[in-house]
Amino acid sequence: MTTGIVLTRPLAVPSSGTTITGLSTTVINGQPMLTYDDPARADKTLSISEQNHIFSRGRLSGNDWIRIANTSHAQAGFVAEFDGCVCYASGHCEETGASAKDIHLFIDGMDMGSIGTLAGGDNAKFTNTVLNIDFTQGQVIRLRAIDTTGYPSASIQDTVITVTIKHRG
Secondary structure, eight states: OOOOOOOSSSSOOOOOOOOOOTOOOEEETTEEEEEEEEGGTTEEESSOOOOEEEEEEEEETOOOOEEEEEEESSTTEEEEESSEEEEEEEEEEEOOOOOOEEEEEETTTTEEEEEEEEEEEEEEEEOEEEEEEEEOOOOEEEEEEETTTSSSOOOOEEEEEEEEEBBBB
């Protein structure tokens, strides 16, 4: 039988008055939030917390909108509760066949460009950790599949995209 120790609290407690560089409380759209200055995004003040939004669709043809959560209407999106920044995205497609689709992010109907590409047959994936796309409170964020070739290609199957946002001060 193997035994182990699980630590439930830090071994050392910071002294009173200790601060962490870049960490602060910022009021964003009237709400106080714990934030830090993100060096990967030019020291932009972003929330420590993040939100993941899941978009998916069983079959994607060129220019198809990707549905968020469990919606049935292709043009549904999520409304930004606070000013924010799209920081990360990842995607998985069970079968792209010989097709490829760029996944474009739209804010209030404006194409902000590709956040990743799904291509390569079985279990195609992408991960993008360098996104830096700002939006403001009340804007609607959506995703759309765009053919990479510029002309219609076959559909891709069983696609899931995760978009991660942080609130912006």
